[in-house]
Amino acid sequence: MNPFKRSPPPHPHDDPRYPVHKTDDQWRAELDPMQYQVARQAATERAFSGKYWDHFAPGTYACVGCGTPLFESGTKFDAGCGWPSYWQPINSEVVERVVDETHGMVRIEVRCNHCGTHLGHVFPDGPQPTGERFCINSAAIDFKPAE
Numbered sequence: 611m612n613p614f615k616r617s618p619p620p621h622p623h624d625d626p627r628y629p630v631h632k633t634d635d636q637w638r639a640e641l642d643p644m645q646y647q648v649a650r651q652a653a654t655e656r657a658f659s660g661k662y663w664d665h666f667a668p669g670t671y672a673c674v675g676c677g678t679p680l681f682e683s684g685t686k687f688d689a690g691c692g693w694p695s696y697w698q699p700i701n702s703e704v705v706e707r708v709v710d711e712t713h714g715m716v717r718i719e720v721r722c723n724h725c726g727t728h729l730g731h732v733f734p735d736g737p738q739p740t741g742e743r744f745c746i747n748s749a750a751i752d753f754k755p756a757e
């Protein structure tokens with residue numbers, strides 16, 4: 611899949627098209643301040659500051675906003691960048707790709723396709739078999755250990 615294919619213009623993280631809806635007050639109540647800033651305001655946590663950049667236990671990583679499983683430990687790799695990195699999501703339906711032209715760059719933002727939570731960005735410099743690197747904020751995901 612080409613991450614640079616044309617996408618619709620950016621739309622809000624609380625766009626009504628997302629199936630899961632919460633008010634801003636609900637988001638603030640359910641998330642801690644860092645999770646809120648990242649997940650709902652599209653902030654980026656500082657490199658090497660999150661809880662999962664060097665976390666490699668077997669299990670799945672779910673959306674902090676709605677609990678949808680997004681990434682599996684088997685696709686996680688050490689990109690050396692200070693954020694959890696994966697070469698693919700659990701499937702192509704759970705994440706949404708949005709063109710992000712903020713900060714003077716053109717990047718592809720990755721969101722939870724269920725609740726609009728900002729997860730991170732995807733870059734075309736990952737390992738095979740996909741060649742993609744999903745660079746994800748620890749604050750946007752929750753790890754669930756394998757049974």
Ligand SMILES: [Zn+2]
Nearest residue numbers: 673676722725
């Ligand atoms: Zn979500």
